[in-house]
Amino acid sequence: MTLITTPNLDDHDGFYAELLAAHRGLSETQGQALNAQLILILANHIGDREVLTEALELARQR
Amino acid sequence: MPYDYKPFPYVAPPGLSGPEPRHKVIIVGAGPVGLAMALDLATRGVPSVLLDDNDVVAMGSRAICWSRRSLELFTRLGIADKVLDKGETWSVGRTCHGDDEVFSFDLAAEPGQHLPPFINIQQYYIEEFLAERALADPLVDLRFRNRVIGIDQSGDGAHVTIRTPDGQYGLSADFVLACDGGRSTIRAMMDLDFEGERFDERFLIADIEMKADFPAERWFWFEPTFHDGQSALLHRQADDIYRIDLQLGWDADPEEEKKPENVIPRIEKVVGPDFELEWVSVYTFQCRRLRDFVHDRVIFLGDSAHVVSPFGARGANSGLQDVDNLGWKLAAVLAGRAPRGLLDSYNRERVAAADEDIRHSTRATRFMTPSPGMERLFRDQVLALAGKTEFARGWVNSGRLSAPCIYASTGADDPMLPAATRPGAVVPDVPQGNGWLLNRLGTDAALLAVNCAVPGGLDLPVVEMQVNALVRERFLGDAPGALYLVRPDQVVAARWITADARTVSSAVRAMWEGRE
Ligand SMILES: Cc1cc2nc3c(=O)[nH]c(=O)nc-3n(C[C@H](O)[C@H](O)[C@H](O)COP(=O)(O)OP(=O)(O)OC[C@H]3O[C@@H](n4cnc5c(N)ncnc54)[C@H](O)[C@@H]3O)c2cc1C
Numbered sequence: 001m002t003l004i005t006t007p008n009l010d011d012h013d014g015f016y017a018e019l020l021a022a023h024r025g026l027s028e029t030q031g032q033a034l035n036a037q038l039i040l041i042l043a044n045h046i047g048d049r050e051v052l053t054e055a056l057e058l059a060r061q062r
Numbered sequence: 063m064p065y066d067y068k069p070f071p072y073v074a075p076p077g078l079s080g081p082e083p084r085h086k087v088i089i090v091g092a093g094p095v096g097l098a099m100a101l102d103l104a105t106r107g108v109p110s111v112l113l114d115d116n117d118v119v120a121m122g123s124r125a126i127c128w129s130r131r132s133l134e135l136f137t138r139l140g141i142a143d144k145v146l147d148k149g150e151t152w153s154v155g156r157t158c159h160g161d162d163e164v165f166s167f168d169l170a171a172e173p174g175q176h177l178p179p180f181i182n183i184q185q186y187y188i189e190e191f192l193a194e195r196a197l198a199d200p201l202v203d204l205r206f207r208n209r210v211i212g213i214d215q216s217g218d219g220a221h222v223t224i225r226t227p228d229g230q231y232g233l234s235a236d237f238v239l240a241c242d243g244g245r246s247t248i249r250a251m252m253d254l255d256f257e258g259e260r261f262d263e264r265f266l267i268a269d270i271e272m273k274a275d276f277p278a279e280r281w282f283w284f285e286p287t288f289h290d291g292q293s294a295l296l297h298r299q300a301d302d303i304y305r306i307d308l309q310l311g312w313d314a315d316p317e318e319e320k321k322p323e324n325v326i327p328r329i330e331k332v333v334g335p336d337f338e339l340e341w342v343s344v345y346t347f348q349c350r351r352l353r354d355f356v357h358d359r360v361i362f363l364g365d366s367a368h369v370v371s372p373f374g375a376r377g378a379n380s381g382l383q384d385v386d387n388l389g390w391k392l393a394a395v396l397a398g399r400a401p402r403g404l405l406d407s408y409n410r411e412r413v414a415a416a417d418e419d420i421r422h423s424t425r426a427t428r429f430m431t432p433s434p435g436m437e438r439l440f441r442d443q444v445l446a447l448a449g450k451t452e453f454a455r456g457w458v459n460s461g462r463l464s465a466p467c468i469y470a471s472t473g474a475d476d477p478m479l480p481a482a483t484r485p486g487a488v489v490p491d492v493p494q495g496n497g498w499l500l501n502r503l504g505t506d507a508a509l510l511a512v513n514c515a516v517p518g519g520l521d522l523p524v525v526e527m528q529v530n531a532l533v534r535e536r537f538l539g540d541a542p543g544a545l546y547l548v549r550p551d552q553v554v555a556a557r558w559i560t561a562d563a564r565t566v567s568s569a570v571r572a573m574w575e576g577r578e
Contacts, residue, residue: 041447
């Protein structure tokens with residue numbers, strides 16, 4: 001499997017709002033902690049090392 | 063009762079009074095690696111001179127956890143019974159965050175092994191047992207208080223200069239094996255660089271004696287309340303001695319921290335007041351290796367070739383695997399049974415193994431001592447997640463314990479056979495009759511025949527395997543039968559479901575040539 005970079009998530013607007021809502025009321029440190037946990041949880045869920053590497057590469061691109 | 067460091071006798075070497083004949087092998091350094099190397103070569107009929115600058119076994123806190131693979135080597139070298147008798151076997155490790163256990167593991171879960179996954183015993187005992195054997199072995203010429211102070215090699219030999227209490231002398235040999243430890247003088251004299259990472263973190267390592275009934279388990283704490291925010295490790299050893307490692311931080315002053323008035327209160331917080339301090343040191347660690355372990359006629363093994371942080375017990379255990387890997391190759395080259403090129407395979411395989419050890423140890427050390435910022439953030443969040451989900455427990459890294467490296471191999475293979483015994487892997491032990499497979503394999507290569515006929519005309523010891531459930535699981539999988547070509551270090555060289563004599567012979571040739 002390779003990283004999906006075409007639209008793949010139904011209701012992405014809804015997810016985006018939920019993500020922001022999850023951060024509401026958190027300090028910057030707490031927000032970073034939440035993000036870190038989220039990354040770890042999603043990585044485990046994806047469960048595909050190659051996809052994760054590709055995702056990291058994409059995120060590092062400027 | 064503290065260990066009694068009895069000095070070994072120094073005897074003036076013959077080389078002081080006249081030139082000695084050229085030796086086959088000179089081993090520099092009688093630590094666990096040099097001692098095991100001399101004994102391993104002796105089991106193959108190769109004599110060696112073993113030089114050590116000191117006359118006592120390892121002082122202070124050094125290796126305590128010895129792996130099953132090391133015990134398998136100790137069995138061959140004749141000290142396993144003593145080690146098993148004296149040591150504390152363990153298989154359970156517990157990892158805590160704060161004061162709560164986040165998870166535990168049990169390495170014994172794998173059935174059908176007669177040796178424990180790990181045994182804890184102080185390095186000075188291992189060296190004592192090995193030295194006793196070496197002193198009794200006519201093929202090992204062990205010389206204490208012989209310090210190597212010079213080395214050079216010409217086309218056909220290597221030469222060392224040695225300092226003794228009675229003056230200097232020189233020796234020549236076909237090969238010099240540098241087993242002179244992390245601060246190797248040979249490495250320095252040959253101007254070789256050590257590459258890798260150092261960690262800016264100090265650890266207080268203490269051995270204490272106490273009568274307690276802490277179980278023989280590995281206990282690791284991240285951020286325990288008894289040691290404000292840093293990590294701690296507790297391990298039981300022989301003779302009611304416990305090892306405690308406490309992370310101190312980089313700012314700590316080693317001399318200050320070693321003072322009993324500073325050490326004792328720290329340890330009291332972990333185990334209470336009833337203990338005697340046996341030894342305290344403050345260490346910083348590094349994960350580094352030589353670029354190459356073979357330099358013509360000088361070959362590096364153990365800490366002189368590679369060093370790691372101790373979390374994972376990969377130092378001495380890895381050095382002993384160097385011995386396992388080199389012994390048969392060097393003996394074969396010296397006997398003219400194999401070309402010199404076979405030694406390149408020692409370099410290739412053990413450099414790769416060192417990289418694996420360094421990778422694991424670096425990751426573990428980083429996890430335990432993250433740098434500030436993102437590294438710290440992710441570390442803390444893995445720990446936080448480990449309290450609430452199962453997957454993150456496996457991510458918590460307090461050291462990934464030493465396991466034999468699986469060498470890269472292009473030896474013949476069949477996809478029907480189980481992955482665990484693929485070419486490059488050490489043969490797993492299995493029950494055979496009243497005994498065990500590994501004890502039946504000698505010091506030579508062998509062909510294991512599992513439920514199949516052996517092709518005729520091969521000049522190789524054959525072990526006809528008794529097929530039981532474990533043999534079926536580890537050697538056959540769904541295949542009806544199989545042939546395994548096993549190297550003298552018990553690593554699978556090639557395997558087939560069926561093969562004719564020509565196919566096997568060409569694999570045997572590739573093995574002695576050290577082809578990948
Ligand atoms: C705190 C701590 C905990 C550890 N825990 C573990 C563990 O649990 N498991 C594990 O596997 N490893 C562990 N290790 C690592 C282990 O101690 C080393 O990997 C091991 O000692 C390496 O053995 P060696 O024979 O290569 O070198 P050394 O043990 O250092 O021996 C080298 C020998 O060479 C001699 N020598 C040096 N220079 C010369 C010279 N010029 N001439 C003659 N002789 C010379 C020295 O006197 C010494 O006897 C630990 C280390 C530390 C510090």
